[in-house]
Amino acid sequence: MTARGRYAKGIAKREEILQVALDVVAEVGYRKASNREIAERVGLTQPGLMHYFSSREELYMEVLRAKDNRDLDRFLAPDLTFDGWLAVIAHNVSVPGLVRLFVEFSAEATIPGHPANEYFVEHYAGARRLLTDVIERAQASGDVGPTVDVPITVDIIIAVSDGLQMQWLLDSSVDMVERLTRLWNGVLLASHRPAA
Amino acid sequence: MTARGRYAKGIAKREEILQVALDVVAEVGYRKASNREIAERVGLTQPGLMHYFSSREELYMEVLRAKDNRDLDRFLAPDLTFDGWLAVIAHNVSVPGLVRLFVEFSAEATIPGHPANEYFVEHYAGARRLLTDVIERAQASGDVGPTVDVPITVDIIIAVSDGLQMQWLLDSSVDMVERLTRLWNGVLLASHRPAA
DNA sequence: GTCTATAAAAGGATAGAC
DNA sequence: GTCTATCCTTTTATAGAC
Structure with missing residues (x-):
């Protein structure tokens, strides 16, 4: 099912974002961690990232x-x-x-x-x-x-x-x-x- | 002496800035405290504030x-x-x-x-x-x-x-x-x- | 010592296309 | 689900006049 496939992909991407966000925080600190940096590391644009988190x-x-x-x-x-x-x-x-x-x-x-x-x-x-x-x-x-x-x-x-x-x-x-x-x-x- | 007067004024302004910065932090938190806000409250512009602190x-x-x-x-x-x-x-x-x-x-x-x-x-x-x-x-x-x-x-x-x-x-x-x-x-x- | 003007960057968020 | 484009805001910092 493509529906399930899409859904699974969304979940996986979400997880990936959470992990990468953590990596960025570890490197530059929470204050300096930007959505853009995280987005780029997971292969998204910043608005693409905002699709997952409000x-x-x-x-x-x-x-x-x-x-x-x-x-x-x-x-x-x-x-x-x-x-x-x-x-x-x-x-x-x-x-x-x-x-x-x-x-x-x-x-x-x-x-x-x-x-x-x-x-x-x-x-x-x-x-x-x-x-x-x-x-x-x-x-x-x-x-x-x-x-x-x-x-x-x-x-x-x-x-x-x-x-x-x-x-x-x-x-x-x-x-x-x-x-x-x-x-x-x-x-x-x-x-x-x-x-x- | 104007030299002493100026100096004293500078010191006083410095003290005032430190106090006002604290007020702003108390109100909005350190992260949201901006130099502009502090500057305005002490009757300075933001670059004016930067004269006192690098x-x-x-x-x-x-x-x-x-x-x-x-x-x-x-x-x-x-x-x-x-x-x-x-x-x-x-x-x-x-x-x-x-x-x-x-x-x-x-x-x-x-x-x-x-x-x-x-x-x-x-x-x-x-x-x-x-x-x-x-x-x-x-x-x-x-x-x-x-x-x-x-x-x-x-x-x-x-x-x-x-x-x-x-x-x-x-x-x-x-x-x-x-x-x-x-x-x-x-x-x-x-x-x-x-x-x- | 303070201002004007402005840089220069970065930030988050939204609209609308695909 | 993701992108493009763009907005709007804000921030700190600098250059140079007064």
């Missing part, structure tokens, strides 16, 4: 949504523990374009009214829910004590994860997984040694 | 350098403890434009070759030195135990501080100082209860 921001949100889903499926759903979270961070080291995109795009999108503002608000809400589950399960199993303040701990873990990405982008020798592991060990430690 | 990035680096120096003088130099660091964070809540500028500008500047890349590398190096001093002094006074890994702890505190700014920009109800205090309490706790 706006620049829509394109990059799509890239990040795809990452969210992949990470959820590969690392988080099968193992709802802190190790799953660490696995995402460990994997991020192999996809610098995604890290760069997230850091730059999320920063600019903090301004109210930005096209991607809602996406990031929801992304963080999802991350909070996920880590809340992780800690509550760790409490249920006894690894983490009942005195640990879950929402606060969740915010701290997310903040460290984000902040380390910044440090890692500036200096790739920063070991994000190691530092996050230390933080988690601190949480575990506090659990078994109630404050005076 | 480039967009230079202007914003100047804004951040001024903040660095002010924070150092007001909060950090007089009290080289973690409370000084907390005082900076507490103060940041009253200058959202500066927080937004830092988060957006630093994110885009992580790309090698960016005009502000070196500035941020040095900024982070300075922050590390400062917090290293803070912790080592706390160790000397006995507040923090000798088993705490200083460089790692420093990186974690910086990461949390950065990450919380991100969360706070998206939702101003996030209490950065409270969460940082909890983190610090965890460090203190670990100090007095050696791992098994």
